[in-house]
Amino acid sequence: MLTRLLTVLVLLGLSCTAELHAQPMTRNVLKGTCEKLVVAGKDVSPTCGESIVNTVQGRRTSFDFTSSDGTTVSFSGTGMPQDRQEEVGVDALQPVSAVILSVKATDGGITRDTLMTVGSCRFPQAGPGRSTVACAADTQRGRFEGTFTTTSEAAGK
Template identity: 80%
Template sequence: MLTRLLTAALLLTLACALEARAQPLARNVLKGTCERLVVAGRDVTPTCGDSVINAVQGRRTTFDFSASDGTTVSFSGTGMPQEPQPEVGVDASQPVSAVVVSVKAADGGISRDTLMTVGTCRFPQAGPGRSTVACAADTQRGRFEGTFTTDGAPPRP
């Protein structure tokens, strides 16, 4: 079972790397208030930053939450199966297949871990006004969550 998980993680990493070279990156910075940030089951909301980055490259879409200690949590999934979810009050729901955790070390180096997961990001379609992005995923290292409410200003590249 462990061999299968490691093989799947390697294949996902290779697929993302190949796709990243072939497609340009579209990136938007959303400003607002972080309502919740959970890293590996630990609530670190007080350290959460005042922006979320939404990046799209090829078919992969990420929502990147950051903490003041340099930790970044990226909820990543293919953007293709986004579906309207009017019954829960959001315009789109996207499956999350990986969480990428980047941690800044004391020596300034950055370590990254890609964790296979089952999760979801719910968010409104692009448009004016305040909106909320909410992501949650369960991994072998614990639960990861991020909830962010925008300030209503248009996203910045």
């Protein structure tokens, strides 16, 4: 019985992995200004990078914020349709179910922790030619936040 259960779990895992690999990944690098980066409750905004990465693969989507010390905070959700939130002054809300924390060690190795969470990335209204992504999530390791504003090159012309 145990062997049969383990076999089913292995096959289920392989089928999920095959499905994930079969789906193409879209990766967009957005340039602009990082306004806020909080890692496990600690404000590290001065170290935040000048770009964020938006990745979409299958049903998952993430927004990745980086700091100058090599730390990356990924706010990841199922890619469910964004909910319009006009009554609270927010254009849309993207649910976040995990924060993936990647920390670069002094020896060059990278440690990754996947933290389950309930959170969201929202897209508040910004000025013409600008867009903002504001993510926040509470985890067992503390609060994670990231706010980033992009500026369209066409807006300055």
